[in-house]
Amino acid sequence: MEKINWKKKFNRKNVFKNIFVYCMLLYPLAQFLVFYVYMNFENIMMAFKGMMPDGSTYWNGLENFKIVLTGVDSELIRIAFANNLWMFFLTTIVGMPLNILFGYYLFKKKFGSTAIRIVYMLPSMVSGVVMNLLFMKFVELGLPTMFKQYFGVQLPNLIRNNDTAFGVQVFYTLWLGFSSSLIIYSNAMFAIDEGIIEAGKIDGTNNLTELIFIVVPLIFPTLTTYMVTGVSSIFTLSGSLFLFYGLNDVPHSTYMLGFYLFRIAMVGDLTAYPQGSAMSIIITLVTVPITLFTRWGLNRIDPMRDTHADIS
Amino acid sequence: MKQSKRLIALLLATLSVGSMAACGQENQTEDKRPSIYLSLFNGGYGRVWLDQIVNDYNAAHPENEYKITVRASKDEFNTIYNQLTAGTAVYDMAFTNAYAYKMIDANLLEDISSVWDSKPEGSDKTIRQMMIDSENYAEAYKGDNGGLYALPWYESVRSFVYDHELFLQYGLLFGQDGNLITDPAQPLSVGKDGVAGTYDDGHPETEAQWELMSTMATNMLGYAFNYSGKFSGYLNEIFLMIHAQYDSVDKFMLNYTFDGTYDFGDGNGETEITLENGYRVTEMKGKKVALEFMDKYLACKDTTLGITNKYTYPNASTLSYSHTDAQSDFIVFTARNKTEKIGMLVEGDWWENESKMVFKDLAEIGYTDYDFRKHDYRFMTLPRFNNQKEEGNVYVVPDNSYLVLKKQTNATKRDICKDFMTYALQPKYVQNFTVEAGGVMPYDVELTTEQKAKLSPFTKNFLELYRDRENNKFINIQQLQNRSMTQRGGLAVSTSNGEHYIVINGLYYYSAADYLSKWTNYYAKDDYKNWNTNKAAYLDYLSKKGLTHGEN
Numbered sequence: 001m002e003k004i005n006w007k008k009k010f011n012r013k014n015v016f017k018n019i020f021v022y023c024m025l026l027y028p029l030a031q032f033l034v035f036y037v038y039m040n041f042e043n044i045m046m047a048f049k050g051m052m053p054d055g056s057t058y059w060n061g062l063e064n065f066k067i068v069l070t071g072v073d074s075e076l077i078r079i080a081f082a083n084n085l086w087m088f089f090l091t092t093i094v095g096m097p098l099n100i101l102f103g104y105y106l107f108k109k110k111f112g113s114t115a116i117r118i119v120y121m122l123p124s125m126v127s128g129v130v131m132n133l134l135f136m137k138f139v140e141l142g143l144p145t146m147f148k149q150y151f152g153v154q155l156p157n158l159i160r161n162n163d164t165a166f167g168v169q170v171f172y173t174l175w176l177g178f179s180s181s182l183i184i185y186s187n188a189m190f191a192i193d194e195g196i197i198e199a200g201k202i203d204g205t206n207n208l209t210e211l212i213f214i215v216v217p218l219i220f221p222t223l224t225t226y227m228v229t230g231v232s233s234i235f236t237l238s239g240s241l242f243l244f245y246g247l248n249d250v251p252h253s254t255y256m257l258g259f260y261l262f263r264i265a266m267v268g269d270l271t272a273y274p275q276g277s278a279m280s281i282i283i284t285l286v287t288v289p290i291t292l293f294t295r296w297g298l299n300r301i302d303p304m305r306d307t308h309a310d311i312s
Numbered sequence: 313m314k315q316s317k318r319l320i321a322l323l324l325a326t327l328s329v330g331s332m333a334a335c336g337q338e339n340q341t342e343d344k345r346p347s348i349y350l351s352l353f354n355g356g357y358g359r360v361w362l363d364q365i366v367n368d369y370n371a372a373h374p375e376n377e378y379k380i381t382v383r384a385s386k387d388e389f390n391t392i393y394n395q396l397t398a399g400t401a402v403y404d405m406a407f408t409n410a411y412a413y414k415m416i417d418a419n420l421l422e423d424i425s426s427v428w429d430s431k432p433e434g435s436d437k438t439i440r441q442m443m444i445d446s447e448n449y450a451e452a453y454k455g456d457n458g459g460l461y462a463l464p465w466y467e468s469v470r471s472f473v474y475d476h477e478l479f480l481q482y483g484l485l486f487g488q489d490g491n492l493i494t495d496p497a498q499p500l501s502v503g504k505d506g507v508a509g510t511y512d513d514g515h516p517e518t519e520a521q522w523e524l525m526s527t528m529a530t531n532m533l534g535y536a537f538n539y540s541g542k543f544s545g546y547l548n549e550i551f552l553m554i555h556a557q558y559d560s561v562d563k564f565m566l567n568y569t570f571d572g573t574y575d576f577g578d579g580n581g582e583t584e585i586t587l588e589n590g591y592r593v594t595e596m597k598g599k600k601v602a603l604e605f606m607d608k609y610l611a612c613k614d615t616t617l618g619i620t621n622k623y624t625y626p627n628a629s630t631l632s633y634s635h636t637d638a639q640s641d642f643i644v645f646t647a648r649n650k651t652e653k654i655g656m657l658v659e660g661d662w663w664e665n666e667s668k669m670v671f672k673d674l675a676e677i678g679y680t681d682y683d684f685r686k687h688d689y690r691f692m693t694l695p696r697f698n699n700q701k702e703e704g705n706v707y708v709v710p711d712n713s714y715l716v717l718k719k720q721t722n723a724t725k726r727d728i729c730k731d732f733m734t735y736a737l738q739p740k741y742v743q744n745f746t747v748e749a750g751g752v753m754p755y756d757v758e759l760t761t762e763q764k765a766k767l768s769p770f771t772k773n774f775l776e777l778y779r780d781r782e783n784n785k786f787i788n789i790q791q792l793q794n795r796s797m798t799q800r801g802g803l804a805v806s807t808s809n810g811e812h813y814i815v816i817n818g819l820y821y822y823s824a825a826d827y828l829s830k831w832t833n834y835y836a837k838d839d840y841k842n843w844n845t846n847k848a849a850y851l852d853y854l855s856k857k858g859l860t861h862g863e864n
Contacts, residue, residue: 072846157629249813268397
């Protein structure tokens with residue numbers, strides 16, 4: 001057994017070095033303890049308490065869960081639950097292949113790829129509120145005028161119409177998320193070793209087979225990360241409901257769980273906070289197994305799993 | 313290179329001077345004292361009136377350890393409340409409106425009873441004695457311990473604004489024979505107040521006259537009405553005004569008290585309204601009348617329904633149409649468009665001040681009769697509805713701002729803030745709020761003749777209307793929210809039908825009848841489940857406060 005040289009370990013230089021390291025670690029550690037451990041602990045505890053308008057609390061058992069599941073808002077919550085699933089499915093499952101295709105287009109540096117890159121980054125550069133206003137003006141005023149002028153069709157206000165309002169939310173989310181996804185996917189593709197692509201070409205790959213058999217497997221960790229983070233936030237998605245409709249009159253048909261929780265916080269009715277906490281716990285209980293299963297499943301089907309480390 | 317650096321330095325210096333000037337406070341650079349921040353929602357009334365008070369106070373009290381600094385923002389109640397709750401508010405005092413009781417209940421505010429009973433300079437009365445409706449305000453802003461936690465600031469009115477000159481020119485006002493005038497010089501009818509030369513001359517007095525005026529306005533101008541689709545909550549007050557006017561203010565209060573009687577016209581005579589059957593207030597006849605009025609004249613409909621509203625400017629149906637868009641169209645579209653104009657705008661009394669730049673820009677390009685505060689805009693009074701119970705007009709005060717002081721640990725700051733609050737309510741500042749911003753404060757302070765002469769035609773008209781308590785009744789909705797336990801406990805159902813809080817948004821999808829039936833069914837469904845849930849929560853709220861229903 002090696003003998004520890006205590007004298008050397010605690011020499012002046014090491015002590016100062018350690019103090020410095022511990023001091024540097026203290027702040028993030030304290031932050032983690034307060035804003036993660038304590039906050040989540042309080043959140044969990046709050047789900048079982050009632051809260052008075054002055055912020056004082058009392059034990060309330062499972063009453064908050066009962067209110068969430070069967071109370072006045074239960075119908076709205078059910079609509080929101082379904083909408084969140086749809087939003088995830090349409091923006092991630094349907095959106096992802098589109099993003100990969102466009103990313104691949106940029107990767108191949110085809111005609112206009114630089115211009116496309118800039119155009120698609122624009123929404124991310126302009127303030128969200130301004131972008132939202134421009135989009136709304138276009139959909140509410142521009143689009144109906146265009147349709148009437150060119151096709152002679154009277155288009156409804158797609159943002160207000162109950163049949164199309166949620167679709168607009170999905171489209172807007174897809175559109176806004178497009179730029180960041182595009183950059184991430186194309187950057188992941190740019191990291192692929194040029195030699196592998198060349199080797200593929202020698203073996204006779206065309207663009208489609210190159211994408212399917214070389215590019216996608218090699219960027220699979222990025223896809224897995226996207227999918228796992230997407231699944232974990234599946235029930236906290238809120239679209240852009242607040243920007244579109246404000247706090248008080250979001251059409252019920254477009255409600256989403258993230259907005260429901262956001263509204264509780266924004267209205268600031270302390271007595272409703274515990275129901276928000278109960279709701280979060282229910283969401284967590286549903287999301288955790290789905291997320292773990294997704295991660296396990298994606299790791300299993302990773303075509304390069306021998307070379308990729310598990311996404312942990 | 314050197315030259316361009318100098319240019320950049322000069323530009324930066326100009327910018328920094330400009331931004332300091334924009335702060336609106338004099339001597340900020342010389343005054344090195346630390347600040348006590350005062351949060352202000354910088355909306356329609358602007359900030360000039362407050363800057364003057366703050367500048368005067370800072371200059372008058374050089375001995376204070378702190379100076380007062382205005383923190384102007386667009387922070388509304390929810391933001392202020394959340395910041396106070398989270399402890400992240402950088403300000404010590406705040407002007408806001410709506411649910412004061414939430415801040416009082418959450419113990420976030422300082423008791424300012426002493427300010428209520430202090431005498432501001434220039435007044436021989438205390439603030440409480442100066443205050444109009446002080447008993448109700450005390451009820452609204454009191455805590456469980458009897459302390460008072462807010463000072464009322466302004467009261468506003470929202471209704472139909474019209475261009476009097478335009479209406480005269482197009483013959484859209486009524487003459488003394490009850491018909492629309494045919495000549496602008498023709499004498500106007502005396503209006504519902506029965507007095508010539510007042511704020512309601514030439515206004516429609518009956519539903520038939522309102523319809524005639526609206527139809528003619530549509531035919532001659534193109535559009536009779538306009539409002540902001542983005543802030544369509546503005547129209548909730550129109551609904552409440554008609555409801556109260558039709559059913560009477562006393563009966564309207566059933567929405568808040570759930571204690572009294574009402575004749576539903578079902579042959580059973582006066583039915584007693586209690587907590588048990590409180591959901592029946594949704595069946596009050598005034599609600600139906602109000603919904604039908606709004607459905608007919610104001611509601612824009614989903615195009616898939618195939619219903620077109622000929623009276624309203626189409627952009628009002630869009631959610632991106634802001635209040636400033638609506639104001640701008642009302643002024644500029646009307647001024648510049650030769651063939652189409654907009655007759656009326658649903659707005660609050662602050663709208664003229666808020667549109668200052670629009671007026672100035674118009675004047676600059678040659679429309680000098682549209683210069684700021686020059687044009688004769690007025691509030692249009694609602695007609696007398698068939699079988700209405702109230703004698704005169706009813707107005708709803710939609711925004712009732714107040715000033716609060718955050719709970720303090722620093723006694724020096726607390727004392728300065730309280731001293732400032734008393735200082736700010738000097739009669740000259742109350743007067744200046746009307747002169748400068750065009751608004752009114754609930755304090756018994758008269759304007760001088762000189763000050764009255766400075767008012768715009770619109771503010772003069774509004775002031776006249778606001779002071780006429782014989783023919784007009786005012787329902788202060790936000791004050792009611794604060795003093796009514798049923799509102800605090802989440803029971804009241806004055807506009808929300810469970811799906812739509814904003815009435816006009818509901819009417820986008822439903823007819824008045826369907827909307828009403830949806831409203832009634834919301835409470836009645838599943839054996840009154842929703843009503844009973846709300847009632848249980850309300851009773852729980854009361855019991856935790858040690859109160860019973862009907863006791864404040």
